[in-house]
Amino acid sequence: MAQKLEFSIRKATPDDAEDLIELIKELAIFEKFPDAPEIDAKILAHDLERKACFAFIAKYNEECAGLALYYLAYSTWQGQCIHLEDLYIRPKFRRNSLGKKLIQEVAKEAYEKKYKRISLIVFDWNQNARNLYSSLNAIDLSKDEGWLVYRFDEERIKKLALNSDL
Template identity: 70%
Template sequence: MAQDKQFSIRAATPEDAAALISLIQELAIFEKYPDGPEINEDILANDLRRHACYAFIAFHGEELAGMTLYYLGYSTWQGQYIHLEDLYVRPQFRGNGLGKKLIKAVAKVAYENNYKRLNLNVLEWNQNARNLYSSLNAIDLTKEEGWLVYRFNEKGIETLARDD
């Protein structure tokens, strides 16, 4: 664990795509998906360029320490909001408040743009992340409101699109 709590966080640019992909791969392994993401550096760089997603990247000195990736969504109840897709802090930098700092960077974007919510998903077994979110007053929507998350994967989308 890094003893020094000095981290720098900045908005990621398309030129950071390779670094972000490396962190996303580490996150995939941590989440027990070792095959990793299906996107590559070029796709992510293009998505950042066209504002399909946004990211913050963190450094400890010159060393890559973590990141968060988010995108805008829309609620018919409250309008635009932020969905925090990924938050990852490398193991050697955990326990120093970097996860909180990265979430705060995204929350600041939401606040400055008057977005009324910041949504995220967390794996049930990831108790450390759940504890972090709870400590920051995030609401467990499964517990409090009964919301469950569903997904149509690529095959499901194709089946629906072709079914007449």
């Protein structure tokens, strides 16, 4: 087996926002929603600054290789916890255990801060990601407990908010 590449991984700062947005856009293309990202580097920098979200960024020399972006969620069973919103490794840097390393950084953060849960959602067709999570012993809650994901989007929020006769 070829020797694995060595990456530097660190907590992202607002100055990393442009690099992060580039990766977020690549991930959206991979997820088949290329036009979905509506936020830009300026908004993301502001949101990192005020801790609306957090990220670990992985670099190979000067080049961005991947990210793990998360936010602080809340469980009424266990209190404050982590939701891993995005995990992305650029194709040419895959097969170097970088996904595992990034998740481990998030887990270290959770362990240090005593957050008892890291949650995430994943597309059923994203078998590579599911294999990674399974190899790290994540629980498939949809299978084990039958959880489904629902959403109200902007249009539906507006309708709910403004229609008192619903």
